[in-house]
Amino acid sequence: MSRAEDPAPPGRPLPQLSLDTEFFWTSGADGKLRVQCCRSCDALIHPPQPICRYCRGHDLGVRVVSGEATLAGFTVNHRFALPGLPPPYVVAQAALVEDPRVRLTTNIVDADPGTLVLGMRLEVVFRQESDVWLPLFRPTAEQPETAALPIDEIAPERFGEYVRPMVRQKKFEDDVALTGIGMSRLGRRLMVPPLALTVEACERAVADAGLTMSEIDGLSSYPGGGNLGGFGEGGVGALEAALGVRPTWYNGGIETFGPGGSVIAAMLAVSAGLARHVLCFRTLWESTFAEMTKSGRITPSGGRTTNWMHPFGATSAAHTLAQNAQRHFHRYGTTRETLGWIALNQRANAAANPTAIYRDPMTMQDYLDARPITTPFGLYDCDVPCDGAIAVIVSAVDAAADLARPPILVEAAGTQIIERIEWDQSTLTHEPQVLGPAAHLWSRTTMRPEDVDVAELYDGFTFNCLSWIEALGFCKIGEAKDFLDGGRNISRDGMIPINTHGGQLSHGRTHGMGLLHEAVAQLRGAAGERQVADARVAVVSSGGLTPGGALLLRTAS
Incomplete structure (x- = not known):
């Protein structure tokens, strides 16, 4: 030394x-x-x-x-x-x-x-x-013979062995339904106050459900209030001050399964009888925040950090996930082209979605030639920072039948943490906090991956999506290279259509709430040109190195 x-x-x-x-x-x-x-x-x-x-x-x-x-x-x-x-x-x-x-x-x-x-x-x-x-x-x-890489504390194939069994047969999922969805304007550098986008999405979700604002008795958000830069509008407190809905229950916090966690919390509250109609929302204004910071109108906070990775310039989830992707390449023979098929699929789907930010055609050569971000990721491996808000309403199932839209039912939720939480100490070859929730999801239902008609999987980076594909069982662990080759299996008319609205890679980074919005639209048969025929069951995941979570949704018939 x-x-x-x-x-x-x-x-x-x-x-x-x-x-x-x-x-x-x-x-x-x-x-x-x-x-x-x-x-x-x-x-x-x-x-x-x-x-x-x-x-x-x-x-x-x-x-x-x-x-x-x-x-x-x-x-x-x-x-x-x-x-x-x-x-x-x-x-x-x-x-x-x-x-x-x-x-x-x-x-x-x-x-x-x-x-x-x-x-x-x-x-x-x-x-x-x-x-x-x-x-x-x-x-x-002096370099000795190359050493074997460390191994995971739990092999990726064995996560199901660590799932805790259900504590009772009655499931909270059976008590709830998704009844309304709303999306604000979505774009780059909209220069609109973020709370205005939140209100826009929430008003549209309430109207979509056929409710009035006075009937909303719960609010739930991720990541809540606090100084979060372009990652929030101020949380539940800010929205309640704007709307004056006087909720009987509310929730906001960052230590949950991304936006999916705020929705699961709302389901639990409805199942417990604390509320009948909970308005869940997620807002980002990263593009405007970055523009205002660049022009000096916003001064970013500074000071020392308690993060173990930031002193070494590992300031993005990309730096962790890129290393996990590299180890997946090393162990399973995955390549950049494997990830490229995910990016191309999302772009092709975005072309059929008028709200997507990036809709221009993209080829594999375009993907491979894009400027590097952090190896092996290039520009098109990364989601699109944007401004926008998404809202979803969780209602009591007995109140949903009388509303404007056919209710979307919740078959199962997967939430269990099995992997280590610390990013750089966790799972080696997949996105951490994916394998555990996926295994947990399937323990709460008799359905299986082959029953799923459409999958809306978190894709903050292409590798997130690959991790969920393997974790949820659409192909075996380590077999994504063959499964994704050519992109056919994940296309809208393929074995398992994935991220049908363009995903975060092309539609825009809404931290997973846009995936839930799209799943509801698909199950309603209301996705227009991008509609998957006869979609009855959808799986949605959220969480990008936060604790992950997954929801299995279905139609009532």
């Missing part, structure tokens, strides 16, 4: 030193890497915790480790820039040789990215900035 001669350029986000993390971020002062350990079972624990997750022991300490690691994943960032960390730079995961379950997010230095190979041996090299010593890694001078 050694200390880098030159200090890091100023400006990259520095970690907040706290009572439980200061030892890690300052241990490089003497050139040694230190990691929390459990004295009872000898496991290394990262990030630090007050209890050992493996033996639940409380006899914890700090251990000096060798500083040697295996390169468990890497991505070359081309798009995102930080002060003091201009692109291109390498974000990586280094699995410690003493306990490969510990994977440190880091930067690879002193190496040409083209020479990096998964499984190569690394050594730590500290770089001081202010009162922090950042543990960076470089390839060792």
Whole structure:
């Protein structure tokens, strides 16, 4: 182990030193890497915790480790820039040789990215900035035989073994129905106050259901209020202040299954009798926020971070998912073209949707030639930041029959967390928080993947969608390369039509709420040119590295 001669350029986000993390971020002062350990079972624990997750022991300490690691994943960032960390730079995961379950997010230095190979041996090299010593890694001078990559704590094929059985036969899903949907204007840089978009979508959803605003007695939103930049309008409080609906129940929060979590919470409230008609909504105004920030009209917040990845420039979900995609490539033979078929499918579907942001035809060569974002992702692997709001109404099933539209029933919800929550410590070869909820979904119904007529699957990046395809059983784990080849199986007239409105890759990033809106439209037979014939059952997923969730929907007949 050694200390880098030159200090890091100023400006990259520095970690907040706290009572439980200061030892890690300052241990490089003497050139040694230190990691929390459990004295009872000898496991290394990262990030630090007050209890050992493996033996639940409380006899914890700090251990000096060798500083040697295996390169468990890497991505070359081309798009995102930080002060003091201009692109291109390498974000990586280094699995410690003493306990490969510990994977440190880091930067690879002193190496040409083209020479990096998964499984190569690394050594730590500290770089001081202010009162922090950042543990960076470089390839060792002598390279032993390439090591095997770390393995998941639970093999992707075995997640069903860890699903908790239903606690009772009666399901909350049977008590609810989806009765109204609404979408605001959707576009790039609309320069419209976000709350105005929320109101627009909510008014349309209420009218669609044949309700009046005074009949709405519940509100539910993700991610709630707070300083969320372009990712929210102010939450439940802001909407209630605008509408004055006086709800008997409300919910807003970020620690849930994305927008799908807010809808599931509404279902639980309706099933419990707390409300009859809950208005669920999701608003984004990323394009306008970015434009106003660029022009200086909005000053982004700064300061130190408690995120373990941000100090290394891993500021986007793309940096984590790109490494998972790379490992899927490595283990299963998946290629960029595999992901390309997803992007092309979404674009073809968007061409039939007048509300989609990107509708121009795209070829595989267009996809492959697009500018790189963070390897292996290019521009068309990434969803489209936009301004817009989506609203969905959850009603009591006994109140739904008298409303304006045929109710869409909920067959099952999948929510169980089986994987680790921390992005860089979780599932290696799939999007984390996908395999668990998918297995849980099928435990709550007698239906199976072959019963599904249309799938609206979260596609913040192409790899999210691939992960859900395998997790939900439309093909076996590791077989997406063959299943997606040519795009035929996922087309609107294929084996399982996917993201029929264009998905987030072409329709626009609505964080999964647009997928639910489309599923309802398809089951109603109201999707126009993009309608899938005889659609009776739909699966919808949401959550992009948040805890994921899935819903299985069906028509009443």
